Amino acid sequence: METPYKTLLELNPDSSLPLYVQIANGISRNIQAGILKKGVKLLGSRQMADLLNVHRKTVIAAYEELYSEGWIEVFPKKGTFIAQHLPTVEPISFSTNKQKPQAESPHLFVPQNKIIKIPPVITQRLAFNDGLPDVRMSPREELARLYAHYLKFGESQLFQYANPYGNQRFREVFSQFLNETRGMNILPENILTTRGSQMAFYLVSQALFKENDEIIVGELNYPTANMTFESLGLQLKIVPIDDDGIVVDAIEEICRKKRMVGDTPIKAVYVTSHHYHPTTVTLKPERRIKLLTLAEQYGFYIIEDDYDYDFHYANRPVLPLASADRHGLVIYLGSFTKRIAPAFRVGYLIAKPEIIHEIAKHRRIIDRQGDTILELILADMLEDGTLKRYTAKALKTYRERRDFACELLKRELGDMIDFKIPDGGMAIWAKFDDKISLETLSEKVGKKGLYLSNGLAYPNLNACRMGFASMNFREMEEAVEVVRGSV
Amino acid sequence: METPYKTLLELNPDSSLPLYVQIANGISRNIQAGILKKGVKLLGSRQMADLLNVHRKTVIAAYEELYSEGWIEVFPKKGTFIAQHLPTVEPISFSTNKQKPQAESPHLFVPQNKIIKIPPVITQRLAFNDGLPDVRMSPREELARLYAHYLKFGESQLFQYANPYGNQRFREVFSQFLNETRGMNILPENILTTRGSQMAFYLVSQALFKENDEIIVGELNYPTANMTFESLGLQLKIVPIDDDGIVVDAIEEICRKKRMVGDTPIKAVYVTSHHYHPTTVTLKPERRIKLLTLAEQYGFYIIEDDYDYDFHYANRPVLPLASADRHGLVIYLGSFTKRIAPAFRVGYLIAKPEIIHEIAKHRRIIDRQGDTILELILADMLEDGTLKRYTAKALKTYRERRDFACELLKRELGDMIDFKIPDGGMAIWAKFDDKISLETLSEKVGKKGLYLSNGLAYPNLNACRMGFASMNFREMEEAVEVVRGSV
Structure with missing residues (x-):
């Protein structure tokens, strides 16, 4: 049987690859696939050229490539052969194609991590999301201007590899900013940049803890944080929460008992002290003081996730635990997601330098480095007041939206949902009446262009977070109408 | 003793925080630090205002904040007190400040990963680096234009959270590109974007392997890859390399023996098939075919790191092993680092969809998502030919630089270094004469503004990679002169 070169080589005249490369690629691919066998004689260049309808020089160039790479051999007067x-x-x-290939050993089964869930991307126009900012209020003009500036005029050095700690100028500006606005007392070397809060708690867990270390989290805790800790083999100890946040006495109880029986101590407490996720409440002063005292007494880290510091409506934002940390036990983390937009991935970890150094090693092998240019842009925007101006504007808008949302939900859906007005953040924690299945409702409204969580992240509660910050008044009215019309 | 409020509160009139917030922050911070004790009576608002030299209303506002948050109590006619x-x-x-705090338990010692090393950032103007591109040739104008475009006119949706697989349009365009130019046969769902090759091998190791799984690497292998595998608990099996790349017969030998004695099979082979790192050689056809056959026969994955595919000078780039993979055993990875610049972090993993899906889960908890806008920009540049044009230009320049570098090194340093002309890539693998200590030389030239590796990454060889791509002719001449003058 003649070798069907024309079919095997599939030349494409519109390809960006030269024809001779296509021929060489096609022949080597077919050798590797076992179609063209070793020792087989190839057509002479003239014949091949005729068959493929290309110039003879093209075939010669292809054969030269293949020869120089070792795929074929040339014997004068005999011809060109697939290398022996x-x-x-x-x-x-x-015939065996549909069967599982014999050779596939059992250890090649792909593992199945059962802990990590990939959330769906929200595609609906309207959304009571988890508490996301309105990206229509992002400083896009300023970002465009600064990106263009650095891309056109930035020093070459900026485009080379950088260190894994983060851009030095950003670390300087941001440490000053935190000292001034959040009562911290840190230096640039206390900061490591990350791609967001998510990478921050991954890095902390990976660098500081080992499998089976115990970490305390509140009931109903931010599911993504739990998922990250558990996926890395940490054991979660759950303590209750109430209207003042995580119940610190319960933390003390666990630590005390462990010490009494000589058990391995708790390694860390994860807390969203400013706005508890999901219930939005702020940790009260006496609990803050007590938590810090316990950390010293029992020697555990506090991982303080301050995911939306700036957006507090009831009064000034409450200073983070990190600002009152005297022994370097608080590892403070946050991100710029809520102030800029989720697509711009810069977060940060604040801790004592020896922790930062250790975490930087892991950052090195995970991600190598941060986003130099974006970090520089943020430094500029922190320094020239752009970020402050935008945040103030957003704060005003989100406060109005919170007020509007609470009033609207009370008026229109008061018979089916129960919630407290949140002092801060971008979401309401809403409990739905038992007569309504949130899961069914979520599916119904989803089809009508409104995202509403199905509440499965908090089993048996028929409750979810309803983000209000990303919709304007009219959109919220529309959204509520969709909900009304779906029950 | 009177409480020294003026010192404790440290008001700063130039701060961006309002004075009343500064006062409230200062008081709550001092309560948490144990300086202001519970039950203590605060100064009346008038007295405090006089003392701090602020308006009385400012103090009242601060007290209202503190009261609403629960830090202080107010008793009519008695006054304002730190909450009881x-x-x-x-x-x-x-006095005890210098001692180790008693409470600090031993389990709070910060762990010390001994495997991961953070490399120094190269600050010298001239550099024989590991093989980096010349960032002065990056398509900066195009990047600036496209960034400005998406930032100003891109749909809002782009700025929200995205999925962890990567931007869909990028995946579509890039899968077509790989099919057309690298003989692959993939769909968008075979692609996952990463922040670079580094994240790619971290993710593969984390998602597919478990502690103590064995992975084969060649001698002298890319140290950062080894460091990543080892840090995640994988066991490295080292096989020899020679002038044709990794010795595949040695891989067969290991697998055969393991099967014979019923040992746990090898899980994967890591290979830089196109340009072996560090020695730059290309894996020969017979070894490619054999490696693929062994993978089927013994059921291991091939992790093919194609870190600088485009830059091959001897002939067309050799098609990746992935192009001839018939059983989904090759996990192919690479990045755009060499084509754009190291600061732009987009890499990719190509594998069968069930592997991609599993890896995406881990990407979710490490990094949440990729860089949507940069991925879109790359899709545009792949589609409109910008990237092809730039790559062709760079290829031409780097080929000239390779030729120039090889000639120059031969002529000027031929008595002290030995190397082969590399067929591709951006570095020469140079062995230094035993009479010269590369470590000492590296230090000397470093002080004169030239980076040259100290060779410690490859112990006892007195050898290093000398990147030639990032310097122009004149800079290379300067660099060689510095070396000459330092021995």
């Missing part, structure tokens, strides 16, 4: 020294390859026969 | 219900905090006394 190549190993034999058994082609996949079509 | 707060826990007692022992202030740090200065």
Whole structure:
């Protein structure tokens, strides 16, 4: 049987690859697939050129490539052959194609992590999301101007590899900013940039803890944080929450008992002290003081996730625990997501330098470095007041939206949902009446262009977070109408 | 003793925080630090205002904040007090300050990963680096234009959270590109974007392997890859390399023996098939075929790191092993680092969809998502030919630089270094004469403004990679002169 070169080589005249490369690629691919076998004589260049309808020089160039790479051999007066020294390859026969290949050993089964869930991307126009900012209020003009500036005029050095700690100028500006606005007392070396809060708690867990270390979290805690800790083998100890946040006495109780029986101590407490996720409440002063005292007394870290510091409506934002940390036990983390937009991935970790150094090693192998240019842009925007101006504007808008949302939900859906007015953040924690299945409702409204969580992240509660910050008044009215019309 | 409020509160009139917030922050911070004790009476608003030299209304506003948050109590006719219900905090006394705090339990020692090394950032103007591109040739104008475009006119949706697989349009365009130019046969769902090759091998190791799984690497292998695998608990099996790349017969030998004695099979082979790192050689056809056959026969994955595919000078770039993979055993990875610049972090993993899906889960908890806008920009540049044009230009320049570098090194340093002309890539693998200590030389030239590796990454060889791509002719001449003058 003649070799069907025309079919095997599939030349494409519109390809960006030259024809001779296509021919060479096609022949080497077919050798590796076992279709063209070792020792087989190829057509002469003239014949091949005629068959493929290309210039003879093209075939010669392809053969030269293949020869120089070792795929073919040329014997004067005899012709061109697939190299004799190549190993034999058994082609996949079509009849066995549908069977599982024999060779596939059991250890090649792909593992299945059961802990990590990938959330769906929200595609609906309207959304009571988890508490996301309105990206229509992002400083896009300023970002465009600064990106263009650095891309056109930035020093070459900026485009080379950087260190894994983060851009030095950003670390300087941001440490000053935190000292001034959040009562911290830190230096640039206390900061490591990350791609967001998510990477921050991954890095902390990976660098500081080992499998089976115990970490305390509140009931109903931010599911993504739990998922990250558990996926890395940490054991979660759950303590209750109430209207003042995580119940610190319960933390003390666990630590005390462990010490009494000589058990391995708790390694860390994860807390969203400013706005508890999901219930939005702020940790009260006496609990803050007590938590810090316990950390010293029992020697555990506090991982303080301050995911939306700036957006507090009831009064000034409450200073983070980190501002009152005297022994370097608080590892403070946050991100710029809520102030800029989720697509711009810069977060940060604040801790004592030896922790930062250790975490930087892991950052090195995960991600190598941060986003130099974006970090520089943020430094500029922190320094020239752009970020402050935008945040103030957003704060005003989100406060109005919170007020509007609470009033609207009370008036229109007061018979089916129960919630407290949140002092801060971008979401309401809403409990739905038992007569309504949130899961069914979520599916119904989803089809009508409104995202509403199905509440499955908090089993058996028929409750979810309803973000209000990303919709304007009219959109919220529309959204509520969709909900009304779906029950 | 009177409480020294003026010192404790440290008001700063130039701060961006309003004075009343500064006062409230200062008082709550001092309560938490144990300086202001529970039950203590605060100065009346008038007295405090006089003392701090602020308006009385400012103090009243601060007290209102503190009251609403629960830090202080107000008793009509009696005054304002630090809340009685707060826990007692022992202030740090200065005398014990230098001692290790008693409370710090041993389990709070910060772990010390001994495997991961953070490389120094190269600051010298001239550099024989590891093989980096010349960032002065980056398409900066195009990047600036496209960034400005998406930032100003891109749909809002782009700025929200995205999925962890990567931007869909990028995946579509890039899968077509790989099919057309690298002989692959993939769909968008075979692609996951990463922040670079580094994240790619971290993710593969984390998602597919478990502690103590064995992975084969060649001798002298890319140290950062080894460091990543080892840090995640994988066991490295080292096989020899020679002038044709990794010795595949040695891989067969290991697998055969393991099967014979019923040992746990090898899980994966890591290979830089196109340009072996560090020695730059290309894996020969017979070894390619054999490696693929062994993978089928013994059921291991091939992790093919194609870190600088485009830059091959001897002939067309050799098609990746992935192009001839018939059983989904090759996990192919690479990045755009060499084509754009290291600061732009987009890499990719190509594998069968069930592997991609599993890896995406881990990406979710490490990094949440990729860089949507940069991925879109790359899609545009792939589609409109910008990237092809730039790559062709760079290829031409780097080929000239390779030729120039090889000639120059031969002529000027031929008595002290030995190397082969590399067929591709951006570095020469140079062995230094035993009479010269590369470590000493590296230090000397470093002080004169030239980076040259100290060779410690490859112990006892007195050898290093000398990147030639990032310097122009004149800079290379300067660099060689510095070396000459330092021996």
